[in-house]
Amino acid sequence: MKLGVICDGISRDLEHTVSVMNEFDLTYAELQFVWDHEVGDHSGEQIKKIDQICRDNGKPVSCLSRHIFAGMTTENRPGDALHQKHMDALKRVVDMAHVVGSPLVRIMTQKKEQILWGCNGAEQWNVAKGAWDTMAPMIAPAVDFARQAGVTLVVETGNGTMVNSNYTARKLIDELDAKDALKVLWDPANNCWCHELAYPDGYEQVRDGYLGHIHIKDVLVDTPRATLSVKKMGEGQLAPLFAPIADALRRDCYDGVISFESVYHPGNGNFEDGFRQSIGLFKDLFGENAE
Numbered sequence: 001m002k003l004g005v006i007c008d009g010i011s012r013d014l015e016h017t018v019s020v021m022n023e024f025d026l027t028y029a030e031l032q033f034v035w036d037h038e039v040g041d042h043s044g045e046q047i048k049k050i051d052q053i054c055r056d057n058g059k060p061v062s063c064l065s066r067h068i069f070a071g072m073t074t075e076n077r078p079g080d081a082l083h084q085k086h087m088d089a090l091k092r093v094v095d096m097a098h099v100v101g102s103p104l105v106r107i108m109t110q111k112k113e114q115i116l117w118g119c120n121g122a123e124q125w126n127v128a129k130g131a132w133d134t135m136a137p138m139i140a141p142a143v144d145f146a147r148q149a150g151v152t153l154v155v156e157t158g159n160g161t162m163v164n165s166n167y168t169a170r171k172l173i174d175e176l177d178a179k180d181a182l183k184v185l186w187d188p189a190n191n192c193w194c195h196e197l198a199y200p201d202g203y204e205q206v207r208d209g210y211l212g213h214i215h216i217k218d219v220l221v222d223t224p225r226a227t228l229s230v231k232k233m234g235e236g237q238l239a240p241l242f243a244p245i246a247d248a249l250r251r252d253c254y255d256g257v258i259s260f261e262s263v264y265h266p267g268n269g270n271f272e273d274g275f276r277q278s279i280g281l282f283k284d285l286f287g288e289n290a291e
Contacts, residue, residue, distance in 0.1 A: 170210050
């Protein structure tokens, strides 16, 4: 399968990151923060340099991952100042995607607020009304723009966002009738926060044409205690699920990229050290030679 990394999880120095990718035979570069800027905030000359570094080293860009729409709330509306700020950023990222050849642009959804559907009495006493319905109208202009621009958006399942599961990501795509232009960026570790079992439950939601990109890391979550720990690969709660996920992706001929997300450090604040401790197992599980 196609393996890569979110580059700034190693270093924001792209040249250093590429050298580490070469060391571990990782091909695909997902760009989020490069040098001092988030993607979408680089100058034209900086974008040309990023493109040259990636192309000269044989590192196709898999996804441009700006935090588009992150931080918005249910109080925001399409076309208001903050929404327009995010739309303007999206347009800059899409322009960059055309230069560096990225087929995907990541978006987020607004801050998590209570979503609760129900029946048999819950619809009267327990459900949370309104929050979900504010989201699709804000995402719809981005989908329309992506279609016109010839790129595909991927909406990440985040642990602090309205879309925090594959179920809710698929529901959003269906409500927008956007399966052609909006896919799921599945982060099974993020989905642990809402207790969506990554396999088989989460995977079944996206296997039939909804899955566009994947982030892999390992975590341990304790929702009642509002605690999240990032773990060395294979030492968190996803450890027994990685192999069946990888097997299912191979069985279904998943053709997208799987990005390792290096957000673990071994207590010293150095994320490259965490990367080096985890990348071997990631490759063993998801690489071409995995059994």
